[in-house]
Structures are given as structure tokens and as C-alpha cells.
Amino acid sequence: xxxxxxxxxxxxxxxxxxxxxxxxxxxxxxxxxxxxxxxxxxxxxxxxxxxxxxxxxxxxxxxxxxxxxxxxxxxxxxxxxxxxxxxxxxxxxxxxxxxxxxxxxxxxxxxxxxxxxxxxxxxxxxxxxxxxxxxxxxxxxxxxxxxxxxxxxxxxxxxxxxxxxxxxxxxxxxxxxxxxxxxxxxxxxxxxxxxxxxxxxxxxxxxxxxxxxxxxxxxxxxxxx
Numbered sequence: 639x640x641x642x643x644x645x646x647x648x649x650x651x652x653x654x655x656x657x658x659x660x661x662x663x664x665x666x667x668x669x670x671x672x673x674x675x676x677x678x679x680x681x682x683x684x685x686x687x688x689x690x691x692x693x694x695x696x697x698x699x700x701x702x703x704x705x706x707x708x709x710x711x712x713x714x715x716x717x718x719x720x721x722x723x724x725x726x727x728x729x730x731x732x733x734x735x736x737x738x739x740x741x742x743x744x745x746x747x748x749x750x751x752x753x754x755x756x757x758x759x760x761x762x763x764x765x766x767x768x769x770x771x772x773x774x775x776x777x778x779x780x781x782x783x784x785x786x787x788x789x790x791x792x793x794x795x796x797x798x799x800x801x802x803x804x805x806x807x808x809x810x811x812x813x814x815x816x817x818x819x820x821x822x823x824x825x826x827x828x829x830x831x832x833x834x835x836x837x838x839x840x841x842x843x844x845x846x847x848x849x850x851x852x853x854x855x856x857x858x859x860x861x862x863x
Contacts, residue, residue, distance in 0.1 A: 652724060659728040666702035668812045673703075674819040674856060679789045681707045687753045688823075689788045691777045693846060694762040695770070695805040696793035699816055706730035710752040710759045712745055714766065732757065746780050753784045763842060768804045773843035775835055782830055787823035790842060792849025794857050815860060817853040821845050 673680060679688070681704055690709070692700060710732040713719045723733045734752060736745035749759045761780070763773035781788035797814035801807040810816060824845070826838060 651721060655721065655724040656728065659725050662698065662702065662725075663729075665810060665812050669699075669702070669810055669814055669816055671699075671703055671816045671818065672856065672860075674817065674852065677820065677822050679787070679820045679823065680791075680818075681709060681758050684758075684789075687756050687784075687786050688758050689749075689753070689777055689781050689784075689786050690758060690760040691763050691773075691788060691790045691842060691846065692760070692793060693771060693805070693850070694765040694768075695800075695808050697762065698808065699793050699795060699810055699818070700760070701726065701729050701731070703816075703818060704760075708732055708757055710734055710749065710757050712736055712749060712759075712761065734759075742776065746776060746783065749780055750784050753780075753786045759786075763839075763846070764805065770805045771843070771847065773839050773846065775839050777842060778824075778826060778830070778835055778838045781824070781826040782828055785828060788826055788842070789820060789823050790845045790849055791818055791820045792846055792851070792853045793818050794850060794853035796857050796861070815857060817856040817860075819849045819853040819856065821849050 675683060678684065708730060711726055713723045713733045713735055715735045719735065723735065726733055732752070734745065734748040736748065752759050761777045763777050764771055777788055793816065795808060795810045795814055795816040797811040799809040799811060824838060824841060827834065830838065
């Protein structure tokens with residue numbers, strides 16, 4: 639039996655997306671998710687268009703918990719990007735598609751347009767290929783371009799399948815517990831110089847690490863309670 643051609647396999651996988659997203663939705667319904675938001679910056683509480691930053695590994699938890707808020711996400715123009723965009727659409731997200739040829743500046747401009755239209759956007763600063771938990775400058779540049787607040791959040795789950803990928807991508811297991819911890823916005827000036835950009839990227843990286851530890855500590859307290 640011959641293997642399907644790449645184009646037919648791509649079409650088949652797109653047809654299977656509703657089944658996959660349905661399974662993810664069922665898993666999400668079983669999760670007990672606690673949100674720590676002392677500053678009122680979660681999408682559920684914040685009417686102001688915001689740039690959200692979180693680590694790449696936690697995309698499934700974030701996709702489920704922040705579904706149907708119309709948050710815009712940057713997705714590559716590739717076959718893998720087609721699958722991601724399809725899954726995001728099923729969960730009520732919008733996408734901004736980018737390609738290697740169009741460059742990072744064009745991608746940021748696309749996200750900036752969404753913020754101008756009063757939509758939240760989300761960025762994984764260590765994506766799309768790492769290094770893991772090492773922030774890149776895109777989120778900081780976007781906040782500087784638009785004046786939108788840059789809000790980091792950290793995630794923790796107590797039970798998950800972790801892929802053997804560069805980011806140890808997490809698939810939460812059914813009936814698990816999760817915590818999402820939001821921090822204060824970073825103070826990003828409109829025209830930061832190179833030194834300020836480096837400092838802000840490091841600050842974002844540090845805060846994301848601290849918020850992930852906060853979420854993990856909250857999980858641990860729940861287990862002891």
C-alpha cells in the first residue's frame with residue numbers, strides 16, 4: 639500500500655482537527671484551573687488591549703483557559719502553522735500569519751494592527767524554536783510600538799504528558815490541577831534604546847521564571863491542603 643502524498647496527508651490532518659480539538663476540549667473540561675490575578679490583568683478582567691507573554695510549553699493550557707476571548711496569536715505560514723491556526727480557530731482565537739520571507743517586522747506590524755483594533759495578543763517569547771525559557775525581544779518591541787501593556791503570566795500543571803521537544807511541550811492529563819499566575823505589566827517606554835531593550839528582555843525573562851515558580855508553589859500548597 640503506497641503512502642499518501644504530502645498534500646493528501648496535510649488535507650487529512652486538517653480534516654481530523656475537529657476530532658483532536660474536541661478531545662482537547664474534553665480534557666480541559668476536567669481540569670481544575672486556579673487563576674492568580676492580584677492586579678486584575680487577565681483577559682477576563684482587562685478591557686485594555688494587552689500583550690500577553692508566556693512560555694511556549696504551556697500553549698495548550700492557555701489555549702483552553704483563554705478560549706473565546708478573540709485573542710490574536712502569531713502563527714507561521716507553514717503546514718505545521720495550518721494545524722495550529724485550525725486548532726486556535728476552534729477555541730475562538732484569531733491568528734496573524736507570518737512567513738520567513740516577510741520577516742519579524744511585518745509580523746509585529748500585523749500584531750500591532752490587532753492591538754489598534756482593541757484585541758489582546760499573545761506571544762511566547764521563547765518560541766518558536768527556543769532556547770527554552772530564554773526570552774526574545776518581540777514582545778518588548780511590540781509593547782514599545784503600540785503603547786500596550788506587556789503582561790507576563792506563568793503556568794504550572796500537576797499532571798501532564800511532556801513531549802520530547804525542545805520546550806518539553808505539555809499536554810495536561812485529564813482531571814489534573816493547574817495554576818495560572820499573572821504579574822504586573824512591564825514599564826516599556828515608547829522609544830527604548832538598545833540597552834533598555836536588553837534590560838527589558840531580561841526583566842521579562844526573570845518575571846516569567848518567577849511567575850512559574852509562584853504557580854508551582856500554589857500547586858504544592860493545594861496538595862498539602
